[in-house]
Amino acid sequence: MSKVIETTVYRLDELSDAAKDKARAWCREGGFDYDxxxxxxxxxxxxxxxxxxxxxxxxVRLMGGGTxxxxxxxxxxxxxxxxxxxxxxxxxxxxxxxxxxxxxxxxxxxxxxxxxxxxxxxxxxxxxxxxxxxxxxxxxxxxxxxxxxxxxxxxxxxxxxxxxxxxxxxxxxxxxxxxxxxxxxxxxxSSDAVVDETILANEYMFAETGRRFG
Incomplete structure (x- = not known):
């Protein structure tokens, strides 16, 4: 039988300092997967x-097969x-x-x-x-x-x-x-200021601990 579970999520500016650091670390980890x-x-x-x-x-080979x-x-x-x-x-x-x-x-x-x-x-x-x-x-x-x-x-x-x-x-x-x-x-x-801008612009939400939600 399915259940509905409610959880509270937070914006970056609503987190504690320690949770913000964890949220930033998550963003940095995948934040440089581009040129x-x-x-x-x-x-x-x-x-x-x-x-x-x-x-x-x-x-350099392109995704479409060309170079x-x-x-x-x-x-x-x-x-x-x-x-x-x-x-x-x-x-x-x-x-x-x-x-x-x-x-x-x-x-x-x-x-x-x-x-x-x-x-x-x-x-x-x-x-x-x-x-x-x-x-x-x-x-x-x-x-x-x-x-x-x-x-x-x-x-x-x-x-x-x-x-x-x-x-x-x-x-x-x-x-x-x-x-x-x-x-x-x-x-x-990778500075805090730029990472914070990225998180806020993408409207990422987090658990209270700073773990990414969704």
Whole structure:
């Protein structure tokens, strides 16, 4: 014989502090099952273009059976020592990069520094340096990028002694910059304020203990 059981449910703002924490933990657990990093990737791609980087792409299968090209960017985070970000790209000189990066991101001094470093080393090599970064291994951080550097000189001139190390470190610094942006975005989206907004906007209800109802 069926029975009707009544229970009292609560909005987030009606819960105790401990119950709110439990409700937020439930929301965070499934709250990142989407491409939350897309805006960071889009920003990264624009900055890469300014710096003279042509990001490689890879085919990704779609639900309908087709494919699309996505940039070769990877990351893992944000809790383990080996976490980080990396990318695959080809680098060539881009005229005016230091000025353009300051126009695009006027407050980001790390990007300014990377652009300045690449500009200076290109100048010492008559703007003929080329580089290629490829992912290697099973992890995703700046040291998983195999980076080769060469000078495309019509007179077969060697690159300066500091060119290879300077370019490699600049590209790794750019990967570190990307990881920090991803970490910052993740921290923002998982903050109490944003999680509370999500819960309230979706009108989720909870038991008194903070367990999701329904």
């Amino acid at each position: 939350w990093y897309e805006t960071v990737y889009e920003d990264f791609q624009r900055i890469a273009e300014i710096l003279g980087l042509d990001l490689k792409t890879r085919p 699309r090209q996505e940039p070769c960017i990877w990351f893992r985070g944000f809790w383990s020592q080996g976490d980080g970000a990396c990318f695959e790209a080809r680098l060539s000189y881009h005229k005016g990069a230091p000025r353009l990066i300051r126009e695009y991101a006027p407050q980001d001094t790390e990007l300014h520094r990377i652009a300045d470093v690449l500009q200076a080393i290109q100048k010492r090599n008559f703007y003929q340096l080329r580089a290629e970064a490829s992912h290697r291994g099973h992890y995703y951080h700046e040291y998983c990028m195999a980076i080769s550097v060469e000078r495309d000189s019509p007179n077969w001139q060697d690159m300066t002694a500091d060119a290879e190390e300077t370019v490699i470190e600049a590209l790794r610094d750019f990967a570190r910059w990307l990881y920090r942006q991803l970490e910052r975005e993740y921290d923002y989206l």
